[in-house]
Amino acid sequence: xxxxxxxxxxxxxxxxxxxxxxxxxxxxxxxxxxxxxxxxxxxxxxxxxxxxxxxxxxxxxxxxxxxxxxxxxxxxxxxxxxxxxxxxxxxxxxxxxxxxxxxxxxxxxxxxxxxxxxxxxxxxxxxxxxxxxxxxxxxxxxxxxxxxxxxxxxxxxxxxxxxxxxxxxxxxxxxxxxx
Amino acid sequence: xxxxxxxxxxxxxxxxxxxxxxxxxxxxxxxxxxxxxxxxxxxxxxxxxxxxxxxxxxxxxxxxxxxxxxxxxxxxxxxxxxxxxxxxxxxxxxxxxxxxxxxxxxxxxxxxxxxxxxxxxxxxxxxxxxxxxxxxxxxxxxxxxxxxxxxxxxxxxxxxxxxxxxxxxxxxxxxxxxxxxxxxxxxxxxxxxxxxxxxxxxxxxxxxxxxxxxxxxxxxxxxxxxxxxxxxxxxxxxxxxxxxxxxxxxxxxxxxxxxxxxxxxxxxxxxxxxxxxxxxxxxxxxxxxxxxxxxxxxxxxxxxxxxxxxxxxxxxxxxxxxxxxxxxxxxxxxxxxxxxxxxxxxxxxxxxxxxxxxxxxxxxxxxxxxxxxxxxxxxxxxxxxxxxxxxxxxxxxxxxxxxxxxxxxxxxxxxxxxxxxxxxxxxxxxxxxxxxxxxxxxxxxxxxxxxxxxxxxxxxxxxxxxxxxxxxxxxxxxxxxxxxxxxxxxxxxxxxxxxxxxxxxxxxxxxxxxxxxxxxxxxxxxxxxxxxxxxxxxxxxxxxxxxxxxxxxxxxxxxxxxxxxxxxxxxxxxxxxxxxxxxxxxxxxxxxxxxxxxxxxxxxxxxxxxxxxxxxxxxxxxxxxxxxxxxxxxxxxxx
Numbered sequence: 018x019x020x021x022x023x024x025x026x027x028x029x030x031x032x033x034x035x036x037x038x039x040x041x042x043x044x045x046x047x048x049x050x051x052x053x054x055x056x057x058x059x060x061x062x063x064x065x066x067x068x069x070x071x072x073x074x075x076x077x078x079x080x081x082x083x084x085x086x087x088x089x090x091x092x093x094x095x096x097x098x099x100x101x102x103x104x105x106x107x108x109x110x111x112x113x114x115x116x117x118x119x120x121x122x123x124x125x126x127x128x129x130x131x132x133x134x135x136x137x138x139x140x141x142x143x144x145x146x147x148x149x150x151x152x153x154x155x156x157x158x159x160x161x162x163x164x165x166x167x168x169x170x171x172x173x174x175x176x177x178x179x180x181x182x183x184x185x186x187x188x189x190x191x192x193x194x195x196x
Numbered sequence: 197x198x199x200x201x202x203x204x205x206x207x208x209x210x211x212x213x214x215x216x217x218x219x220x221x222x223x224x225x226x227x228x229x230x231x232x233x234x235x236x237x238x239x240x241x242x243x244x245x246x247x248x249x250x251x252x253x254x255x256x257x258x259x260x261x262x263x264x265x266x267x268x269x270x271x272x273x274x275x276x277x278x279x280x281x282x283x284x285x286x287x288x289x290x291x292x293x294x295x296x297x298x299x300x301x302x303x304x305x306x307x308x309x310x311x312x313x314x315x316x317x318x319x320x321x322x323x324x325x326x327x328x329x330x331x332x333x334x335x336x337x338x339x340x341x342x343x344x345x346x347x348x349x350x351x352x353x354x355x356x357x358x359x360x361x362x363x364x365x366x367x368x369x370x371x372x373x374x375x376x377x378x379x380x381x382x383x384x385x386x387x388x389x390x391x392x393x394x395x396x397x398x399x400x401x402x403x404x405x406x407x408x409x410x411x412x413x414x415x416x417x418x419x420x421x422x423x424x425x426x427x428x429x430x431x432x433x434x435x436x437x438x439x440x441x442x443x444x445x446x447x448x449x450x451x452x453x454x455x456x457x458x459x460x461x462x463x464x465x466x467x468x469x470x471x472x473x474x475x476x477x478x479x480x481x482x483x484x485x486x487x488x489x490x491x492x493x494x495x496x497x498x499x500x501x502x503x504x505x506x507x508x509x510x511x512x513x514x515x516x517x518x519x520x521x522x523x524x525x526x527x528x529x530x531x532x533x534x535x536x537x538x539x540x541x542x543x544x545x546x547x548x549x550x551x552x553x554x555x556x557x558x559x560x561x562x563x564x565x566x567x568x569x570x571x572x573x574x575x576x577x578x579x580x581x582x583x584x585x586x587x588x589x590x591x592x593x594x595x596x597x598x599x600x601x602x603x604x605x606x607x608x609x610x611x612x613x614x615x616x617x618x619x620x621x622x623x624x625x626x627x628x629x630x631x632x633x634x635x636x637x638x639x640x641x642x643x644x645x646x647x648x649x650x651x652x653x654x655x656x657x658x659x660x661x662x663x664x665x666x667x668x669x670x671x672x673x674x675x676x677x678x679x680x681x682x683x684x685x686x687x688x689x690x691x692x693x694x695x696x697x698x699x700x701x702x703x704x705x706x707x708x709x710x711x712x713x714x715x716x717x718x719x720x721x722x723x724x725x726x727x728x729x730x731x732x733x734x735x736x737x738x739x740x741x742x743x744x745x746x747x748x749x750x751x752x753x754x755x756x757x758x759x760x761x762x763x764x765x766x767x768x769x770x771x772x773x774x775x776x777x778x779x780x781x782x783x784x785x786x787x788x789x790x791x792x793x794x795x796x797x798x799x800x801x802x803x804x805x806x807x808x809x810x811x812x813x814x815x816x817x818x819x820x821x822x823x824x825x826x827x828x829x830x831x832x833x834x835x
Contacts, residue, residue, distance in 0.1 A: 021529045024473060025522035028480075032515055034570050035487070089768075091269075091354070 052166045058148040065137035066124045082111045083158040087118040088126045090154040096173035097130050104133035113137035116146050202252030203343040209245035213329035220323020224316035232319040239307045243300045250297045263349035266342045272355035272764050274735040282366030283356040289342035296332045299377045320388035331513045339506045355764035364424040372417030376482035378410020383479035386472045390528040400462035408823035411451045412816035419812035434808045437586040442565040443485030449558035450478040453551045469529040480518040541612040546604030553597040560589045598653045602660040628656035650697030658690030681822025688814035695807035705800040711793045722746040723799045736762040743784045753782040781805050
């Protein structure tokens with residue numbers, strides 16, 4: 018082979034890799050979680066804006082999303098509309114893990130943008146986030162009725178991700194089961 | 197309306213760039229001299245349009261026009277003026293516009309300063325640069341328009357990321373882009389030479405100063421980024437093999453090889469196809485760096501704009517630009533054979549080794565940076581590559597490189613004449629050994645293999661670089677700028693090696709938990725937390741600590757590390773307290789509140805660390821001096 022063709026050939030191989038790289042939803046799944054198909058870590062944290070505690074153990078028997086967010090995270094603002102839409106669709110409850118944030122700022126954010134969460138746990142020091150292996154906000158975990166982590170998405174949710182990654186993993190709706 | 201005119205200017209600039217590239221490439225092919233002559237005015241027009249567009253965006257920031265989405269997302273009325281301007285390139289859209297402006301700036305410089313070039317060749321160079329402009333302007337207009345409106349306008353903006361509110365970071369992107377984009381000039385020269393199928397020594401003489409200047413910008417840009425990471429991120433070091441750092445370092449390594457290979461092509465007419473390949477590679481790696489940073493394919497602190505649509509666009513652009521350049525290379529490079537030979541220890545062979553080692557180093561960095569991506573793309577799972585890989589693999593080619601440089605500096609073109617210079621080589625080596633031994637005796641730290649090796653090769657290179665110029669100067673002989681610049685850059689590289697060795701070998705660092713009045717020790721240093729107080733800045737409030745540092749009981753520094761809370765983005769930022777002394781940095785950063793009045797304090801003492809950045813700056817100055825040598829400033833036409 019002509020040795021002057023070599024750079025072009027190497028470059029073609031690289032392009033193939035990069036192309037696959039952006040096909041596989043960039044940034045996002047680069048860090049897959051060791052928690053997948055394992056039981057979700059149980060936590061108990063203060064409820065944001067209330068004098069009580071919340072534990073995810075209380076959600077045993079039901080599917081839910083755990084969404085890690087903070088007011089300091091610009092991408093979280095981008096995905097907020099998607100969260101509201103998921104909440105409106107009533108497919109499953111969303112638990113917020115408000116990560117290393119200021120309580121007042123977080124409450125103001127929810128008033129300003131709307132509140133898609135059934136409850137928000139305030140992880141002020143970020144200890145629970147460490148248990149869950151949170152890499153950066155936003156991240157969203159899908160937990161099934163057995164308390165098993167089924168999927169984790171790093172980065173902002175959007176309709177495409179929701180359609181492609183989350184919906185196929187969810188249990189069918191009651192209405193879909195009936196003929 | 198003014199904002200819309202900025203958008204419109206960008207469209208006009210795109211038209212000018214299309215004109216510039218089509219006439220610049222087709223004109224010479226059809227030998228239409230009127231077409232060739234009209235390329236230069238198109239460059240002027242494109243420059244005016246992009247400049248106006250950038251000016252519009254800057255004025256929108258300065259005037260706090262939050263009806264512009266990009267301004268509202270990245271600025272705030274409480275932001276100081278300097279950062280309102282630098283916020284222009286604080287995120288993706290504005291960075292691209294800045295990139296396009298710098299590119300057309302370089303193009304303008306080529307058009308104005310290369311009057312001695314044959315008209316057809318210059319038209320081709322400008323045509324290739326125009327094509328790159330078309331790509332970037334299209335990219336900006338299609339996926340990343342900075343002039344998009346946000347209506348109704350919010351009362352205030354979301355503020356610039358506090359991390360970016362820093363003078364070094366205001367200057368880092370323009371410098372880095374000037375370097376990246378400057379390599380486009382060498383790339384365009386290479387493409388033009390391949391299109392003409394002719395590459396002579398004059399070609400290398402035209403290309404070389406542009407490459408050196410671009411390299412100088414790139415060097416300063418990388419150094420500024422590294423310095424910023426040191427004192428602003430509180431990472432406490434100068435290099436972390438972060439993917440985005442690597443993305444800027446790979447083109448630097450290849451551009452360094454290119455400068456040296458151009459020297460051979462210029463002086464001896466050798467290495468022609470190799471020089472072409474390096475010119476293509478250097479710019480390709482700049483583009484690849486942009487792709488990696490902008491597409492979010494790699495995860496890093498820098499990946500602030502991840503958008504698959506953008507990633508796809510850049511990838512297509514990458515394929516068009518680099519792919520066609522490599523295709524051109526495969527077709528044309530075989531025509532450019534060089535025939536004369538050289539002896540084994542001539543300067544040519546040393547520069548050949550230099551090139552091989554630099555490219556191997558770049559390939560190592562490339563492999564480490566891309567491995568996680570490739571492993572993921574092939575479905576082999578997530579892989580992370582860190583210091584454990586990069587440190588040894590990078591040193592493997594670079595340590596011999598630096599040792600060889602100390603010998604190679606004394607070699608001469610074509611002939612093996614090293615034996616005549618044996619005295620200079622051996623004396624510098626002996627002196628380096630002696631100094632290293634004295635230094636090691638003064639500060640022995642237990643066995644670390646690389647400490648003596650680093651000191652010896654660093655000092656040796658410094659001495660070797662300086663011995664000839666100083667000798668000539670003492671004897672009253674003339675010194676050309678090329679010689680002075682080269683000596684300075686190589687001596688600076690020696691200084692760089694010495695300071696890196698010192699930092700890696702003699703750093704003291706420890707995380708202390710201190711309450712007010714308490715102190716903790718780090719080696720022979722003692723850190724005492726004297727007070728904690730609140731204070732208020734223009735757009736943040738801060739907790740500031742007073743820390744006194746003692747060395748063997750004697751007070752050496754008063755530090756004021758801060759933890760800042762920026763109001764708008766509600767982000768906590770660490771502002772390290774650093775006392776820069778001539779021989780070391782005494783460093784303290786405030787960490788987390790540990791409760792019960794105790795704070796974690798990151799205490800570090802790093803010897804010679806500032807010389808790492810000083811050395812980079814000196815290298816860049818050396819390159820600029822060499823690039824302004826008399827033989828590059830001659831105006832005569834070369835045909």
